Amino acid sequence: MANLQTNYLGLNLKNPIIAGSSGLCSTPMQIKRLEEAGVGAVVLKSIFEEEIAREYELTISNYNRSHENYEYYDYFDYKIKEQNLAKYTKLIYDAKRDTKIPIIASINAVTPAEWASFAKKFEDSGADALEINAFILPTQLHKTSLDLEKQYTDIIANVLNYVSIPVALKIGPYFSSLANVIETFSKSGVKGLVLFNRTFNPDIDIDDLKLVPANIFSSDWEYLLPLRWTALMSGRIGVDISASTGLHSSIDIIKLILAGAKTTQIVSALYKHGLSVVPRMISELNTWMDEKGFETIDDFRGKANNSSVSEPDFLERVQFMKYFGDREDIV
Ligand SMILES: Cc1cc2nc3c(=O)[nH]c(=O)nc-3n(C[C@H](O)[C@H](O)[C@H](O)COP(=O)(O)O)c2cc1C
Incomplete structure (x- = not known):
């Protein structure tokens, strides 16, 4: 039996398979079951800044708007935040009490402000680490790439001001100079980067002529995007990479x-195949390592990254050019 232990964000995990942030990680019972299935760690469902802001707007819109005393509105803002916060800190506390695996809290922030102070409460409740889920879709015409990157680095700086537990940043792939951005974020004080979050995509129903949600689960070829960027960047940055999106087997x-990933996160695979996917993955990983003669994860980590392969430019190729034109065996 190989040794599957891995170190991620300075935490010791019994194996590199993490249950990524989703509704499957939002009750102590679910987290216990994920531990029993064998995951190395769990990222809790994010607490969403925007969701809390919406709840506040809904509450005050139902309230007597003509009220002149603005302290009432502040009160609701405070109250709603406190209620959501209390629920989340209890989840962290209960999950830590009931399990032995690392529990990573997740915060979805879009503004750097006072919000970051939430992170401190998560640390105090026992979270082993924090994942900042800062996926900001670059949809605004007036916002430049630099504005957007600053928004991320401000959020990170604020969070790091409040906590001493390790922090990872989860990002999407929509940046104009991705390698540069990944390198910049890797030097921002975070201990890890999660590559990548996956957007919720709208689709169009051509019968009803309206917008509908597209498939919320990833397909099994989508791992190719994190694969390219993990291979390109893992040898060039000094922080851990946790690969996410499209990992199904x-x-x-x-x-x-x-x-070169230190850990891998699975979500859609859990939704689609259930918890039994975890022991199967662990057993198959063990078998493969035994067959290849790898005793530890570190024995093969990064063997196919940018600094290890003989043709690193293969990772940078975007056009098919002549390469496939010559290959008759493909047709
Ligand atoms: C139902 C559902 C809920 C999710 N909720 C969160 C969340 O709260 N925070 C977060 O960072 N990512 C969330 N995600 C994104 C996942 O953590 C993951 O990054 C994405 O699904 C890609 O991984 P996969 O291909 O293994 O599904 C959610 C995904 C799904 C399908």
Whole structure:
């Protein structure tokens, strides 16, 4: 039996498979079951700044708007935040009490402000680490890439002001100079980067002529995006990479570790196949490592990244050009 232990954000995990942030990580019972299934750590469902702001707007819109005393509105703002915060800190506390695996809290912030202070409460409730889910879709015409990147670095700086537990930043792939941005974020004080979050995408129903949600789960080829960027960046930055999106099998997990990921996060695979996917992945990872003669995860981590492969420019190729034109075996 191989040794699957891995170190992520300075935490010791019994294996590199993390249950990524989702509704499957929002009650102590679910988290206990994920631990029993064998995951190395859990990222809790994010607490969403925007959701709390919406709840506040809804509350005050139902309230007597003509009220002149603005302290009432402040009161609701405070009250709603406190209620959400109390629920989340209890989840952290209960999950820590009931399990032995690292519990990573997740905060979805879009403004750097006083919000970051929430992070301190998560630390005080026992969270082992914090994931900042700062996925800001660059949809605003007036906002430049630099404005957007500053928004991220301000959020990070604020959070780091409040906590001493390790912090990871989860980002999407929509940046104009991704390698530069990943390097910049890697030097911002975070201990890890989660590559990548996956957007909720709208689709169009052509019968009803209206917008509908697209499939919320990833497909099994989507791991190729984090694979490329993990392989390109893992040898060039000094923080851990946790690969996320499209990891559906042990083969995907192995590939992402070969690309240099310290850990891998699964969500859609759990929703689609249930918890039994975890022991299967662990067993297949063990078998593969035994067959290849790898005793530890570190023995093969990064063997296919930018600094290890003989043709690193293969990772940077975007056009098909002549390469496939010559290959008759493909047709
Ligand atoms: C139902 C659902 C809920 C999710 N909730 C969160 C969340 O609260 N915070 C977060 O950072 N990501 C959330 N995600 C995104 C996942 O953590 C993950 O990044 C994404 O699904 C890609 O991974 P996958 O291909 O393994 O599903 C959610 C995903 C799904 C499907």
